[in-house]
Amino acid sequence: MKKIVFLVFTGCLFSLSACDNGFEELNKDPNAVTADRFNPAYLFTTGQYNTAKGDETTSLNYAEPFVQHMATLSNVGIFDFQGDKYVYHKGNNEAMWKGTYNAISGSSKLIEDVITLSKDKPQYYNLYHMARIWKTVIYHRLTDMYGDLPYFEANQGYYQQIYKPKYDAQKDIYAHMLAELEDATAKLDASKPLYTSADIVYAGNIAKWKRFGYSMMLRLGMRLSKVDPAAAESWVKKAFAGGVFTTIDDNLFIKGTDKAGTQEVLTNGQSWTISVSGRSPGKIAKTFFDYMKSHNDPRLKYTVAVYTDPTNVATKNTDPAVQKGMPNGLDRITLPKDPSYNPTAPGQEHQYSGVNRDVFGKLDGPRMLLTYAEVQLLLAEAAVRGWVSGDAAQYYRNGVTGAMKMLQQYDVSATIPDADITAYLTANPFAGVADKEKAFEQINSEYWVATFLNGYESYANVRRSGYPKLIPVNYPDNETGGTYPRRLRYPDDEPVLNAANYNAAVARQGADNYKTRVWWDKQ
Template identity: 45%
Template sequence: MTNSKYIKWNFPAKVLRLALVAVVLLSSCDKGFEEMNTNPNAFTEPVITSLFSYNIIKTAGDGDGNTLYPNDKLAGAMMQLFASLNPYQWTGDKYLAKAGYSDALFGTAYGVELKENSQIISLTKDKPDMINLYHIAQIWRVYILHRVTDMYGDMPYTEAGLGYVNGIYKPKYDKQSDIYPAMLKQLETSALALDASKASYGAADYIYNGTTSKWKTFAYSLMLRLGMRLTKVDPALAQTWVKKAIAGGVMQSNADIAKLNHTDGTELNFYWDGRELRGGEGVPPSAKGTGYGKMAQTFVNHLKNTNDPRLPFYITLWPGNADPTQLPTSTIAANQKGLPNGYDYTSIKTIIPGWTDEMLAEYSEINLNTIGNNATPSIFISYNEVELYLAEASLRGWGTGDAKTHYDNAVRASMEIETIYPGGSSISSAAINAYLTANPYTGGTFDAQMKQIHTQFWASQFMNNMEIYANWRRTGYPVLVPTNYPGNQTGGQIPRRLPYPQSEASLNADNYKAAVATQGPDLWTTRMWWDK
């Protein structure tokens, strides 16, 4: 092979002169070259408002990764809202490991939800005219990541999402004891920085239409949620942030709720939880009641025993899902039946003599016409949730008003909000009053009042199941009897967290090992920092 460094090029002088002229001409023409070659009809820079719209949609649901798997099959089943006889499709009520389920939220949050969010923050940082865009994105980042830390514990926070903008593909794990103060401080900083006199996202903000005062309320309501999360591990710190949230201004009515509306059209517009529950892994109407995801006996019995008027909104027998005209009869409370948790198609015969698989059709399903509809709105934070936290804050002496008033407000908010759902009918004031009369806030000891507040939390926050799971670990309410299915991961105890994805142990090994060394074994039973 010829070594090129020894080649001698012999160009005629005329050729060299022509080449020099060409270089000069090209350099002079280059000044307008970029403009000439830019398509005026194409986007060459990110449209920040569109990025935010997409970010909201993907956080609300990206297939089953951040909906059906973590919210229903795991958290919902562990909290005995759902039950199933299929141990391979619905693992939560049996505390069984299935990597695709337990990995899903982690992978979706970092791989999908943070993508546009990180770009927005990078593009708007240190730009005074974009201060609202920047801080609303920061508030949304806290919302995305608080769900991850509440399910897994220690995790990437400070370097989360930087792979999209800074090339950091192996982010360090932060301690949850550092993550929570950082999230709370970010909410405070961003809430105070929002400026109604400057531009916002406008119509591209599908939650609040760019209204900065609403985002401020959202930030303080999220601060209230996170502050309450610290009551076991650091009551003084919890009190500080709860008081700040209340003073800053939390939700005052259902008009303040943070929601994304959906339509029963294309997949981009679906309420993904409803769409997935309607599919083959849930309760497809075509299964005629023999689908996998049934309502749990614990939940159904509670609704029936308290004469809860939300029952027909929440659940139905299968004919109502197959044919909505059957709902008046398929939602009669006395006919509802919940499936016991922790059994399969064989072991169920030990408690129900003569069981046949066709009998599954006698058990209640989630109502796919209302709370499980393709057009059901995604609720990120509700006024009902805020009022229940305020009831606890009053009980602890941290808030204004009395616990009973806040509790009653919470119940009314939950029952009155049904009108925003497809097929949701207004529960009358008389029915609400009857429920509160039959199930009054009775006071009593601190523990007795906590039990009443947070059992109501469990009943009224149905389908906000990841939050129910977090709140149960903090408060211990409602009181649930664990299952003990053979081969479960916990020795017959309700899990305290989800294990990290197996890929983290190989692709981000050093940071994964450091997190496990700090937090404890990567097990379902290891308690995270705030869950003492």
């Protein structure tokens, strides 16, 4: 037997092509998962979910207090809204970046895998184009928070052995995202496989996906209004012609799957810290509260704020008359000196209004990513600019109505009666197009309210539009010297792990600090 084996092996040395027939198939594990056998739709589901559930920490702790939706007395700790005082916290500053690029669970890695594995495969036709659209959701938020970053070479360690990806200029990233939206949205085809179970947003509804794609194009197009108005107008017109969201039923959101332990903890064990019973909870910021109260906004009563008696957390009062917002930039030492503070009230932060956890704190509640309200308000601004047809006042009314109506998607208890919405619009009519700046201020202030708890989008639009005009805080040892923050810092290990590309980005964009503006935010 040994002699036979030797002879066969010797023969193979002289005729490899003749002797390896069948060997390769014999050595394949029939149960192994390979690229040609794996369904990338599974990755798509997780990629969608992780987009909303994987990077909330940075939004809550920086973006939300940056736009003065939220305030806190604390400046230390993991979940303490460091953006309230523009102070640096390594974990929360880096959470979005690290979560997005995570080699295993990162949303960008998962979606990049879907794109690679589905490209040029007829059975995955729509999945491929859906993934291209979803990629813009991931990256536009990331680049809006940090500026230039790895994009074209990102997540290519396995496919192209690129372990130190170059940072791409935000201008180039935006150009590619818009081009991808245009091409991928147009190519979606309802006659091809729909992947209804894999798509946890629209269940493969191609009509909704097309409206989503063009609504994203509208958002990204409007983002260029300050840096490149001509390009902004062109993309806004394309989006408008393609067809954007038409009702709140088109809203893009991800819902959680776990109803247990609601109101306190998110997936990954991350706390919202908007609990009114914690030691250092986030509270409704005075800027936000006062704006809504001065406009007699019904959202304040029905959904947003609640005062909880610190001696009995089960006792709640949603009457704005007995509530107040917490000023930004204060701590436990400086708060008692503020005029808003009542020294006879029990507790310190507990005399201020917190978020209504029964509406916004549910584990199985939605995380809004893009809404009909935002789309209509952007169209109102575009109409004022003369970029789209239609009545700016009607777009404005649609936007405000949509923002109020969508709250019922969080919880039925947040349903605002039609009469209250009508009364609000009557008391706060559209400013008109004659005074464009006044119109822009009104539209974008409503956008700010409509994006409550969607910190990434609210922060981006405040920087783009300049409204509402927020008064910066100047807490000791803050990162900006008391000026309004324009971005976050890159992770601390980037100058070490990807030094050459990091240095090139900093040389091109500007100093790696909170004061440097991203490309579309240039003065």
